[in-house]
Amino acid sequence: MNDIAPYIFLGALLFAIGLVGFLSRRNLIVIFLSTELMFQGVVVNLVAMGRLHGHVDGQIFALFLLVIAAVEAGLALGLVVLLYRRKGTLDAESWSSMWG
Template identity: 50%
Template sequence: MTPEEQRFLLVGAGLFVLGIIGFLTRRNLILMVLSAELMLHGISLTMVTFGRMHQTQEGQAFTIFTLTVAACEAGLALSLVLALYRKSHSLDIQLWSELRESDLAGPTADIASETEKPVDAYENIPKLTPAGIVPKDPPRTSASSGATSSGRV
């Protein structure tokens, strides 16, 4: 193993360790995704270095595959973050505990901002009722006068 290969392996291991530390210590979902990407790049650098050490191309081929999967993962994670941010107006993953199933235990940590309710931007959007339940008939507004009418159409 040449000194150059040793440096590449150390940099790859350093990237992986920094990614783990960032993933475990952050509560912001975007920073967690970036930390996961950092771990993947550390692994990719290590695979290319091992491929170079053994005079094979498998490390490079697997790295290209890993980078493709990482790009797909980043796109999906970003779309998930945007959808959840629109719902809760926060990037803190502990505030998203309302997405949890109701029969599971809640988080043990107290959150100071838990008392603040985020503004629901989607409260005026029609919602489907569950099967077997008769939906409530909301009062209708007349287009010309703006008054509500209780009669059926």
């Protein structure tokens, strides 16, 4: 194995699918899950890139990314719960009072 191209390709696909989910789904929880999917794509890419350069910094970045994901999950889900209590729905479309 001396070519990382397939990994980059896989990471790109995961990222793209996550992006589509983020943009098109209306359930707040699924939206956040889609961002986690995008994180997965980034993790795959980071590890592959780190190997390309021959050090483990990519993996460490991926670990920090894991921290960020955990933080985001904690806070964002707390906010989701608040939003749900307020409107009684998880529909992202219901939060559009800023409509021009």
